[in-house]
Amino acid sequence: MATQSTNAESQTDRHIPATMQAAVYRGINDMRIETVPVPAIGRGEILVKVATCGICGTDLKKIHLGSHSAPRIFGHEMAGTVVRLGQGVDRFHLGDRVVVHHHVPCGTCYYCRKQTPAQCSQYKKVGATAGFEPSGGGFAEYIRVMDWIVASRGVVHIPDDVPFEQAAFLEPVNTVLKAIKLLNLAADDTVLVIGQGPIGLMLAALSRRAGARVLTSDLYPERHAIAAKFGLKDPIHAANEDVVERVFKETEGRGADVVILAVGGAALIKTAMEAVRHGGKVMLFAQTQHEQASFDPGAVCMDEKAMLGSYSSSFEILDEVTGLVFDGYRNGFDLTRLISHRFSLDRAVEAIDVASHPQADSMKIMIEPVPGAGAN
Ligand SMILES: [Zn+2]
Ligand SMILES: [Zn+2]
Numbered sequence: 483m484a485t486q487s488t489n490a491e492s493q494t495d496r497h498i499p500a501t502m503q504a505a506v507y508r509g510i511n512d513m514r515i516e517t518v519p520v521p522a523i524g525r526g527e528i529l530v531k532v533a534t535c536g537i538c539g540t541d542l543k544k545i546h547l548g549s550h551s552a553p554r555i556f557g558h559e560m561a562g563t564v565v566r567l568g569q570g571v572d573r574f575h576l577g578d579r580v581v582v583h584h585h586v587p588c589g590t591c592y593y594c595r596k597q598t599p600a601q602c603s604q605y606k607k608v609g610a611t612a613g614f615e616p617s618g619g620g621f622a623e624y625i626r627v628m629d630w631i632v633a634s635r636g637v638v639h640i641p642d643d644v645p646f647e648q649a650a651f652l653e654p655v656n657t658v659l660k661a662i663k664l665l666n667l668a669a670d671d672t673v674l675v676i677g678q679g680p681i682g683l684m685l686a687a688l689s690r691r692a693g694a695r696v697l698t699s700d701l702y703p704e705r706h707a708i709a710a711k712f713g714l715k716d717p718i719h720a721a722n723e724d725v726v727e728r729v730f731k732e733t734e735g736r737g738a739d740v741v742i743l744a745v746g747g748a749a750l751i752k753t754a755m756e757a758v759r760h761g762g763k764v765m766l767f768a769q770t771q772h773e774q775a776s777f778d779p780g781a782v783c784m785d786e787k788a789m790l791g792s793y794s795s796s797f798e799i800l801d802e803v804t805g806l807v808f809d810g811y812r813n814g815f816d817l818t819r820l821i822s823h824r825f826s827l828d829r830a831v832e833a834i835d836v837a838s839h840p841q842a843d844s845m846k847i848m849i850e851p852v853p854g855a856g857a858n
Pocket of ligand 1 (some may be wrong): 538539540557559653654
């Protein structure tokens, strides 16, 4: 049996293997389960054993469109346990349960000072990796978290009574709350959220929490049923109802004060612009691809319909987000109810395939290196 070395570079759990399993992106639509080295860590860094990692729409986009070079290990909505500490790390201990943000803004550059942290150049740098070009690394057993993430607020302690898979929603909830704050909702606003996948549902739930009346539209009754558990009781069944007509009926013929588009692509921008009232706002939340789309400029100028976007998270609202996710677990914001599938890491390719082809019954999909670990 190995004895504890007195001049060890780092404090470590002795059960960490030399190699691990990971879902490696090898090129467009080419994901492979491979054995890779467990990443080494340096001064100021930590090694985290992944308990669970959500699959995000942006992971799928990168896999299907090849926007990033290969090979990479994606996954950035992860929670796990600290198992190795680099020299000089004193804010964390072995065994700490944590959420890891894969990037943090600098807080001082021009973009950060102008409250647009997603445009900060440090924010565009990824500081969590399971190997290869740093890309999050959540679709692996272990991740190395770099010093600037550890030193800032990028690693967040999880309270004992909150399971990993609730905590893994910290980043997506942040992106959603950031968008809601940008909209400055008033209590007498009517909001239409188009799309009731996990993100659309969270946008609707947080709009409602901000006091607005919320209409939700989706093709699938199964999703409306889940939305109802979050108090969203005004579903529009887009498969057999005219969404714009229904919104006008619900708003004395004006249209919604705010429309949030939580379905990707350009196809539903027209619907969103038609469903919003004159002087209202349309928020594009899922348009994560650069492309040309047509719109009616008269609707923006004369009808004063504003179009805005929101992308990624903000560290200025981190405390509010952790409160929402951690305290909310037992107080009406149990996000684990959004999880429809949990796959083990060796089935990650299948998990990504299911996530890429959403069905009526698929919502949030998680990858767990050890099956069941996310619920701990
Ligand atoms: Zn994401
Ligand atoms: Zn910055």
